Amino acid sequence: MSVSAHPGGATGAPRRKFNKLVSNPVFEDYSLRYAPKSFRTWSQYAVFSAALGGIAYLADQAIGGSLAVQFGFANAFWGIIAAAVIIFLTGIPIAYYCAKYNVDVDLLTRRAGFGYLGSTITSVIYASFTFIFFALEGSIMAQAFKLYFGIPLPVGYALGSLIIIPLVAFGMTLLSKLQVWTQPIWLLLLFSPPVAVLIADPHAVANWVSFKGASTSGAGFNPLLFGSAAGIAASLIAQIGEQADYLRFMPDKTKKSSFGWWLAVLGAGPGWVILGAAKQLMGSFFASVAVSHGTTLAEANEPIQMYHAGFTYIFGAGFAALSVATFFVILSQIKINVTNAYSGSLSWSNFFSRLLHVHPGRVVYIFFNVGISLTMMELNMFSILGHILGFYSNVAVAWIGAVVADLVINKPILKLSPSYVEFKRAHLYNFNPVGFGSMAIASVIAVLAFFHVFGEYAAAYSAFIALGVSFILSPIIAIATKGKYYIARDTNYHAGVKHDAMTCVSCGYEYEALDMTGCPFHKGNICSLCCSLDAECHDQCKQPHANPVLYFGTPADLSR
Incomplete structure (x- = not known):
């Protein structure tokens, strides 16, 4: 430049x-712009590795453990699988368009039926995802600080937040190196404990399958509990936004690089949920292992307790197991919270630049996003994790459903949505009822269902309602408006x-x-x-x- x-x-x-x-x-990392070719100097592998390293979090284990404790094995298992299928399928078109046109999910949303100002609400939805999960990951790190160093949780929350800021200030330039360098050791520490447990304890799987947690219905399948479990797991659908923050730096696809390009986009885009679902299942498995080692049900969803129990199968019940578990938890939380802080800064930049017409810089919003997360941690959001994620998933799923419907129906089939991605204010209407309207209607209906307005089954399946309503309404509104509000x-x-x-x-x-x-x-x-x-x-x-x-x-x- x-x-x-x-x-x-x-x-x-x-x-x-x-x-x-x-x-x-x-x-700045071109936070509010198209990522220019001159800046996209990373290889397909580097972008893929950075994006995949961005999901090195333990919230999956915490969520999986919470679902197993709350709903029992069978409902947690099938709820995780159902949510993973939905997240994978919806992530494919979003990852493709963000990588092809080198834009983040906010710029894509503007064009995908929401309009220039209409997408501000989705910026808040996405920013909420980043600070909710920053708070969750920070809580997990603080739990490790408390168990190993004896640091009180409130102090651990602040410490875990402050160490992230200098790492994320340098954006993709540092993030790509951090994720690549730490990936091998992280993968080794991630998979060695479950392998060790399976080798040493032949009854571990049977104990997991029969694990009923706090569920009064036992470990058997219950459609109401399954729906609730799937809805909580579906809150991770907005993770595709963080993957897109990396994918926008993909090099241009050529005939020579086509196979590798597609492999990187699918692996780093929707492919994150394959590892994510495996980690959730691992969390539910380790929750049962932790309980068998004397951990209470109230603490069994804490990853530090899970991995402390897991590493005892390798190092024995002593200082070494706790030390390695603590190192692994801290490494994982640093790897993911730099991504949460980075993505949150992009989203808040987009939001405030449109409403206030000012942009002090992406780095300023890192402090803003981390400040919100720290407040949530100090209010002990980990204790009501399921309720927060269950509510949030209704709005997040409605947003993603509307975007995907525009990309896979309104654009290629109905041809009411232009073929290219236009994100500039000068070419967009402020509001497009296609995406904005379908998301708003679906969110209201789903949230009402979540609060039992339409009965217990609708409450359990409110996230599915959000997805179905937004996905169906988007092409209906596009046909009704004849695509008039896409391009100004x-x-x-x-x-x-x-x-x-x-x-x-x-x-x-x-x-x-x-x-x-x-x-x-x-x-x-x-x-x-x-x-x-x-x-x-x-x-x-x-x-x-x-x-x-x-x-x-x-x-x-x-x-x-």
Whole structure:
């Protein structure tokens, strides 16, 4: 990115100036933009490894253990499997479009039926996912601090939060290295305890299958408990957003790299849930193992208790087992919470830039997101984990259902949704009833069901209701509106002329053409971020006789 000596905008106002955090691509990571080719220097393997390293969390084990304790083995097992199938299938189109068009899930959502301002609510939904799970992971780390070092939980919460901030400030540049370097040791420590338990204790699996936890119905299958378990597990559906934060840095797909590109996208995108579901099942298994070692049901869902019990099968019941378990828990929580903090900073940046027309930099929102998470930890959110995730899943599933319906039905089948991904404010309506409307309606119905308004079965299956209603309503509303609210104005292209970089008339920096738009207010090309932050233009470009000026490029560049 280079600085141009371009003069100010149409009104003679001084050129927009960003602070050093925004102007530094290492810190900023193009947080509100299309990720340009010049910045995407990582290999397919590096992006894949970083994205997969981003799911090195123990919340899966905590959730799996909680489900086993609360609902018994059979209901937890089939609930985890059902949620995993839904998460995998819905993750495929989102991962593909984010990797192909090099945008995060927020920019994709704008285009996928929500509109420029309509997607602000999904930014909050996604940001909520990051700070809920940051708080969950931080609680798990604090539990390890307490058991090993004797540090009180409130102090452990603060310590676990503060050590993340300097690591995540450098964005993808540091995250990719951190995840790659720590991956081998993490995988070894993840899988060695269950293997050791299975070898040493021939009755471990039988004890797991018969584990009834606190369920009064025993370990047998119960449709109500199954639905509730699946709904809680489905709260992880928003994880695809964190995977997309890595996938947007995928190199361009070529004929030579096509197989590897698809393998990386599917593995790092929806493929996360294969390992995620295995970890949840591992958590339910270790909950039964921990109980057999004398851990109470109230503590059996704590990963430090699970892995302490697991490592005793390798190192014996002593200091070594506790030390290795503590190291593994802390390593896992650092690996995931840098991702939670990073993704949360992207989402909050998107949210506030649209509503307030200011962008102090992604790094600022790291502190904001971590502060919310720390507050939740201090309020002991771990003790009501199931209730929080069960409620949250209704809204998250409705959002993802609406986006997926647009990508797999409205776009390729109905052809009411344009073929390319348009994320710039200048080309989008503020609200599109297709995605925004279907998500809002589905969320309201599902939340009412969750609170037993429609009976106990509807309450147990509220997440399924959210998915079905949003997925069905999206194409119905698209047909009813004839796709009118997707694109506010078309681009005026100069066919056959291709410029790799263009200068923004507002800030004077150069960006790739796909991040630029013609602005009649500033009388020139403007970058997508300056366009988002402009509070004086009053969307002049969308007025009937606006005559937006120019683009160098062709429509084929957008639908590549």
